[in-house]
Amino acid sequence: MKKLRQLFYILILLNTLNFGYTDLRIIDPRNWGGGQGTFEEATLTIQPKGIYFEYNLFLTISAKGLGFQHQDTLEIIYNFDLPKGAIVHDSWLWFNDEIIKGKIMDRWTASQIYEEIVNRRRDPSVLYKNYDNYYELRIFPMAGDESRKVKITFLLPAIWSAANVSTTLPLYLFNNSANPLKSLDVITQLTSEWKNPKIAELPNKIFEAKTYPIVGECLQLTLDQNEIYSNSLLNYQVDAPFKNGVYLNAFEGKEDNIFQLAYLPSVPENITRSKKTAILIDYELSKSNVSAKDVINNVKKMLLEHFSARDSFNLIFSNTTIKRISEKWLSADSNSVNNIFENLPENIISNYSNLPSLLASGIEFISNNGNDGKIVLIANSDGVGEYKTANALIDDLNNMMTETIPINIGDYIQDNYRWYYYGNRDYKGNAYFYENIAKLTGGNTFYVDYNIPFITMISDLFASLGSLLSTYDLHTTMTDGFCYGRFDMNSNENSISVNTPILQVGKYFGSFPFKAEFNGMIEGKPFSDIKEINTENLFHADSISDVIWSGKYINTIDDESDYYYYSNLTNQEIYDLIDISIEKRILTKYTAFLCLEPGFNLDILRDPLDGDGGGDVIIGVEDEEKVNTDTLFTSYPNPFNNQTTIQIRLSKNINPETATFKIYNVLGQVVKSFTPTLNSETNEFEFNWNGTNDNNSVVSSGNYFFVMTYAGKVQTMKLVLMK
Known part of the structure; x- marks a missing residue:
């Protein structure tokens, strides 16, 4: 009697944007002409x-x-x-x-x-x-x-x-x-x-x-x-520069010491299970920028990395008639794998999908050879995405199985796909079919997406086939000291293959040796592995390690704060990110790299309102000429709750009619624009701002910047709205 079981049900929100976007345009800003x-x-x-x-x-x-x-x-x-x-x-x-x-x-x-x-x-x-x-x-x-x-x-x-x-x-x-x-x-x-x-x-x-x-x-x-x-x-x-399953480098900085670790657990072979996997490859030319040759080469690469002589496999390809490389299981030792791929016919796979027949052939092969294998489907078509078609195919495939055969799927569709909407959600291509057949058979689904390239997808797919380390923890420390501020690069995975290195970057205090303790479960059994790394097995890194740690820190905050296309960070949190970005020279959504022609200077002013001694504020860019020192901005009260008065005194050689006066938020968006009421005798005037934008909507609490631009110069003053 068949057992319907669910081991994993990975639900990935698919974005309409594809990884690999570029657009190079040349424009004439004055005449609106241009092209590619x-x-x-x-x-x-x-x-x-x-x-x-x-x-x-x-x-x-x-x-x-x-x-x-x-x-x-x-x-x-x-x-x-x-x-x-x-x-x-x-x-x-x-x-x-x-x-x-x-x-x-x-x-x-x-x-x-x-x-x-x-x-x-x-x-x-x-x-x-x-x-x-x-x-x-x-x-x-x-x-x-x-x-x-x-x-x-x-x-x-x-x-x-x-x-x-x-x-x-x-x-x-x-x-x-x-x-x-x-x-x-x-x-x-x-x-x-x-x-x-x-x-x-x-x-x-x-x-x-x-x-x-x-x-x-x-x-x-x-x-x-x-x-x-x-x-x-x-x-x-x-x-891979492993020494006894460990790669460790360290950088001793002026303020912080940074380590980077790649850790491969020493798992005895006798506690892991061997693999039997039928690899099914379906290819539709118009649906991806990945070529059929790429797919086949990467399958070979994955077999060499994730399989051993203890394991078995077969290759089955879509074509007018389905092509099986063998009617029996093949050994996955490296010599056999290399020999099989070197002798594949050039026309082994078609440029069009034959997905239902391909899956049926895979099920038939496993049923005829012990009924104890898994299927890996690597496909990029969208012909069975409609739910009635998908449900009928699921029923037909399920009826072919005398025992449940796990079906694991790697979907690399990227171009010319259709969307389907069922049950209050969107499905890209065959995603409805893939997720349901995988759920019913105890398989997994993996997708190429705009931020998940093909190589990452197929690596994750093959890593999921063998024995898994589940609910694991890697604790790192110093024998005389401690580690802190760790980021696990595998942190989004609840379980990983025993052949997958665990990657970590963090900070340390103290002296070597460095100690790594791994604890987790393999096949339902507890497993522990402890490794100690002395200085003779340590690689020395440079200051880029500090950039790596800081960049990972910034990306983590950004990822956790993003809600669709909006950020739920407060203005103060954004301002803190700007400070880190400038200090470490790491680009964020709130900063920019600006290259200026020789002869231009940036004038730096310490913000007097920044009580914690925070970052510098850039107030102007100019040719090498004297700045007008008798131009003055003041605001009162600041910080303010309901309204602040911005008082301005301009140098007499500045014509206010040629200047612009605007308030910006920390994202660089214009919030409010002002036109001065001129006093020709004193060149002094003031604006009252009540915390609303140009649409008379109330803005949120946080940091804002009053900006005057004139004759190529920029001068600013920070305003703090507190409600």
Whole structure:
């Protein structure tokens, strides 16, 4: 008699946005003309930094083919996304042969300065984080027949396995170029613990030693145009530098000491169960930017990482008639896996879906071979998303089983999918079918989403197949001291595979040895593992560890506070985030990187109202000329409850009619605009603000900024509304 059981029921809210968004536009701000821009050159540097990779993205951008002339003055607008967990921490702009390093400041000040400089036809660039993982780069000016060069530096979480550490190259960043890149230099620099760098999908491409401008001595590999735009996923990887199942690095800072840990529990093989898995692959050409070759290569990679000689598998492919590689279970030892994949026919899989027949074939195979295996379905179609069709197929498949066969699903649909609405929720593609068949059979569902790339999805899928460590805890400490401020990178998972490294970043106080104690349950049995790491097994990190910890801290607060497209942070909490962002040079939704042409100065004023000695306030940007020292702002009362009076005395050489007076919130949004009543004799006037916006709606308590702009200068005063 069949047992209907539910082991896991993972419900993932799917977003309509796809991972890998880019838009490169060139506009003429004066005449509203423009079009798609071109990446003339690009370079990507990659450096392992423990449990993250650091990227430097160098871009040279032009208006090639848009018909502009040298006398045209253009603006570049580049919108792009980065994977979830990204930490952007630097931006450069080239001005002739000079490199201008970005200054980080609160977003509303950067916006004001950028717009004022654009109006004066000077040379700024500004980089924003707009929401979630979406970014906007603006550069001005660019002559119609010239180009501009920038660099963006960011960190991405590394994908760790027992054998290697990898990252998917963000080649989608170059997709929106009007004229495709001819080549891309990929550069890597390695410290002693990182060995054997390679692009996993291009085994014949070798990194070669070279001295590169700005970077210095490095290893370089060049991708050609076909490799950049093949829609194939390319993964950079190095060997995992485990020592007895542990990788630990440490950075001793002036204020805090940071550690990064990758921990692989030492689980005896005899307490884990062997795996029997029929892997079903369905592919529809128009539904994803992942190629069939990518899918097959990554299945091979997962088998080598997650299976051993104790395990068995089979491969079954969609086609006009379903293609089984074998009618019996195949050994999953590495030699067998490599041999089977090397000998797969080129036409083994079709470009269209045959999902019902594929699932039926998988059930039939397991039923004929002991009835004790699992199914892994990797698919990207949407033909059975309608609930009547889905329910009928579920009934048919269920009736084929004499014993319940767990069906685990990895859905990588990304393009041209349909939405269905049932039971007060939306389902993307076949999600209704997948979630219900998995629930009924005790399987799991995993999805590619706008912030979950294919490699992450398939890694999570295969990790879920074997013995799981459940309700686990990893406690780290110092033999003479303690650890604190820990962030577990696996914290969203209730259970993980025994072959999945547990990643942690935190702070420590005291001296080594470092101690890691793991406790959890495997197959319903308690398991404990304790490891001690001495200094001889310790890797030394640099100050980027501090950026990693701070970036993870900021991202955690942002993730916990987001409610759809809104934040439930208070203004004071946002202001605190701005302070951390500026101190650590980490981009947030509330800050921006601004690069200014040489000869421009930022005037810094300590805010007298910031009683806790908080961050500096930027009050102006100017050419190297004397600031008007007889311009004065005051407000009373401040902080205020119902109303405050803003008194202004301007230098006599300032015409108030050419100035603007506005109040902004901490997000850089205009709340209130004022027009002065002029007194020509004294150049003094005042505004009364009662805490309402331009629509006469009452605004919330918090920090606001009164901003005057004139002749390219910005001057501010902080206002505190307390209700």
